[in-house]
Amino acid sequence: MHSKQLKPRQNIPLAEFTTWRVGGPATWIIEPESVDEVLAALQWAKANGQPCQVIGAGSNLLIHDNGLPGLTLSLRRLQGADLDSNSGVIEALAGEPIPTLARRAARAGLKGLAWAVGIPGTVGGAAVMNAGAQGGCTADWLEAVRVVPIQGGESFELKRDQLEFDYRYSRLQQENLLVLSARFRLEPGHNPQELRRETNSNLSHRTSTQPYTLPSCGSVFRNPEPLKAGRLIQELGLKGERVGGAEISSVHANFIVNTGNATAVDINQLIELVQDRVEQRHAVRLHPEVKRLGFAAAA
Numbered sequence: 001m002h003s004k005q006l007k008p009r010q011n012i013p014l015a016e017f018t019t020w021r022v023g024g025p026a027t028w029i030i031e032p033e034s035v036d037e038v039l040a041a042l043q044w045a046k047a048n049g050q051p052c053q054v055i056g057a058g059s060n061l062l063i064h065d066n067g068l069p070g071l072t073l074s075l076r077r078l079q080g081a082d083l084d085s086n087s088g089v090i091e092a093l094a095g096e097p098i099p100t101l102a103r104r105a106a107r108a109g110l111k112g113l114a115w116a117v118g119i120p121g122t123v124g125g126a127a128v129m130n131a132g133a134q135g136g137c138t139a140d141w142l143e144a145v146r147v148v149p150i151q152g153g154e155s156f157e158l159k160r161d162q163l164e165f166d167y168r169y170s171r172l173q174q175e176n177l178l179v180l181s182a183r184f185r186l187e188p189g190h191n192p193q194e195l196r197r198e199t200n201s202n203l204s205h206r207t208s209t210q211p212y213t214l215p216s217c218g219s220v221f222r223n224p225e226p227l228k229a230g231r232l233i234q235e236l237g238l239k240g241e242r243v244g245g246a247e248i249s250s251v252h253a254n255f256i257v258n259t260g261n262a263t264a265v266d267i268n269q270l271i272e273l274v275q276d277r278v279e280q281r282h283a284v285r286l287h288p289e290v291k292r293l294g295f296a297a298a299a
């Protein structure tokens with residue numbers, strides 16, 4: 001593939017690529033639609049000496065207002081999944097939206113992903129983050145991922161037991177690997193109507209307890225188990241606290257919403273304010289679940 005077909009675009013605002021709707025421009029961005037295009041994009045970055053940052057649906061990302069240097073590789077168009085309703089095996093490309101996959105699985109009588117319907121991320125992002133909700137998580141159903149080194153090289157498979165999954169953690173968070181695709185194994189032979197009911201009821205539970213109408217990134221902080229971050233924040237009376245256009249949601253205290261004109265710096269300051277207040281009162285420092293890109297002390 002020639003670089004001409006890759007269509008790298010220059011100076012593109014990343015706010016449109018994150019669910020918080022904040023983030024400055026990417027120096028370069030490519031949105032590959034096939035694995036070959038991903039590999040070509042990685043080659044392009046290497047050949048042009050550009051650092052490369054991979055993003056999925058941007059639903060767990062705080063990107064600085066100054067933007068990101070080098071190439072941002074957005075995988076949200078790398079979509080597609082094959083579901084085998086007999087074996088329960090699903091092969092999904094990294095950019096496949098996890099709620100779409102959850103609904104398709106339910107229709108095919110495959111049980112396992114009903115918890116995922118309200119998580120607006122991609123398959124790749126879910127594997128990296130070990131996304132989960134309502135008692136389920138990615139690690140429970142994922143068999144393997146196919147990855148490629150971001151610096152270039154051959155793709156290879158990592159099996160579940162090699163991924164060091166933990167609460168909202170996988171080893172992929174520490175390594176310079178791009179997830180191309182994932183294989184799940186669900187339980188076949190279930191009643192699609194019942195699965196659809198379970199999926200829909202999970203979604204309505206979430207939309208009634210979490211703020212889905214304003215831009216957010218879901219839960220900002222990891223729970224300092226056995227404690228709940230949202231509970232600690234709420235007990236300090238911080239619901240409604242604002243920095244600029246960023247506000248601690250009055251619906252769920254572990255959510256920071258963009259009320260319209262928030263900047264990434266506003267959100268980051270609010271994150272630090274919460275960390276300081278919680279630490280002063282409870283001697284516990286909350287750690288963001290959200291990944292900060294372009295900040296000096298990135299998490």
Ligand SMILES: Cc1cc2nc3c(=O)[nH]c(=O)nc-3n(C[C@H](O)[C@H](O)[C@H](O)COP(=O)(O)OP(=O)(O)OC[C@H]3O[C@@H](n4cnc5c(N)ncnc54)[C@H](O)[C@@H]3O)c2cc1C
Nearest residue numbers: 056057058059060121122124125126131132133179217218
């Ligand atoms: C309204 C709302 C509700 C949410 N609820 C939940 C919830 O219940 N449970 C939960 O766990 N999360 C939740 N989230 C957070 C988020 O959706 C998940 O963390 C999700 O898995 C992130 O996927 P993504 O594709 O958006 O990844 P991004 O946010 O784009 O990226 C997250 C991290 O993964 C890396 N990454 C992404 N794709 C790849 C890839 N293909 N290869 C290598 N690295 C990659 C990025 O570099 C980054 O470090 C919620 C978010 C929102 C906005």
